[in-house]
Amino acid sequence: MEILEQLFSYLVHAFNVLLHLDKYLGAVIQDYGAWTYLILFLIIFCETGLVITPILPGDSLLFAIGTFAGLGYLDLYWTLALLSAAAILGDTVNYAVGNYIGPKVFHYENSRIFKKEYLQKTHAFYEKYGGKTIIIARFVPIVRTFAPFVAGVGAMTYGKFLAYNVAGGLLWVFSITLAGYFFGNIPIVKSNFTAVILAIIFISVLPGVIEYARHKRASRPGPAVQ
Secondary structure, X not given: OHHHHHHHHHHHHHHHHHHOHHHHHHHHHHHHOOHHHHHXXXXXXHHHHXXXXXXXXXXXXXXXXXXXXXXXXXXXXXXXXXXXXXXHHHHHHHHHHHHHHHHHHOOEOOOOOOEHHHHHHHHHHHHHHHHHHHHHHOOOOOHXXXXXXXXXXXXXXXXXXXXXXXXXXXXXXXXXXXXXXXXXXXHHHHOOHHHHHHHHHHHXXXXXXXXXXXXXXXXXXXXXXX
């Protein structure tokens, strides 16, 4: 019984570290050394590539990684290269899974939930607005995990998806990691870590919100002519 309790306690602790890796990153670097790069690669890959793991840290982890790179504990160039690859590969896998599942689920003409019509509308949306969606979604937790999956379900043209996937992945990883690298060790930033991450997310999605508001305003019918 005591062994089971210890095992359960260990699993709970490991799960807590995984969910809050940004806070335990210093200990992970100290304990695992060069293996830390593989751990970070897998975390970013899973956070972007698996629909079932949207709760893993993303933005906060990238900022923390940049902060430790600024202190010299991580190599900045290796970090940027590996995490960019993880983000791009994650979205690619997510898209592939959605693209494989979509046609199998949404092929019923008369289904109430999985109508073929819904798949066609999703495809049309992603062909028209998918590029912006894929890039903006990179900066929105949880949405980031589901956007490439939905793009795959909607059969967004792969070449188009790949271009925006690469652009969005590089922009996401470089902007937040470098923000941590240059500003993460400033005392006021370190003492207000959560607020800084929320501010980064807000600034990132603001262009998308403005674009959406403009689109809604433009789609409203004009005043009736008397």
